[in-house]
Amino acid sequence: MSDISERITPPFTEASARQMVQNAEDIWNRRVAEVVPDDYTKDTKWRYKDAFLEGRAAILPFIRERWPIQEEYRLKKEMWAFAGDRISVRFISEWRHRDSDQWYRTFGNEHWEFAEDGLQSLLDISANDIEIAESDRTL
Template structure:
């Protein structure tokens, strides 16, 4: 028996639906499953992630696969910053370590734009990484 998928969260957003969209994104990204996460983006979605520019769900999926092969034990928290119409702004932080065992806390802001079907058509992300000691971690388990 297959589980029914929840109804998509569609724009225009209210505070409640914007918060639900942010939580759904946090939950999906914390799976570290590129296939699942990529389904939230339109086939022609446009991204800027740091200094990388991506177009399309396939590029996004490949990027996420690379990201989680490099950023190990990734844990993320997102927070709604603002919303209007079909746009949401989010602040976030995540923690991860590299293959040498160095831990980082990455801080950033995202601006999201959604199509009528609720899929993200544009994502702009600015991110800064701060080296931390493992003992400084705040996001051990979500």
């Protein structure tokens, strides 16, 4: 999100939670790393698989290291549940590893928590990468 006046804030309704999920999917599929940190609090906490990040400043270096490895990336998110200032999401992504040309499908779950201003204060992701043939891609 680039304009704070457009920011969705908790407590979430079903419609606003679904919009948050769609916004996140759109941002990650655009793959513009510089805009991602803008949606997180300065003291945000991330767990992405086995990586633990603290603070907005840690997000951009993490993404800049990871994204170039995941070529032809495509992501689909689905809202799983929401309550108050929290949203849970299931996701599937497909991508080709830059060095090996091996295709992967990643299945995962995300748990999000938001501050009053709509910035995300917590991201907790559990995910598994499965090797697939290029012909098995669905996204």
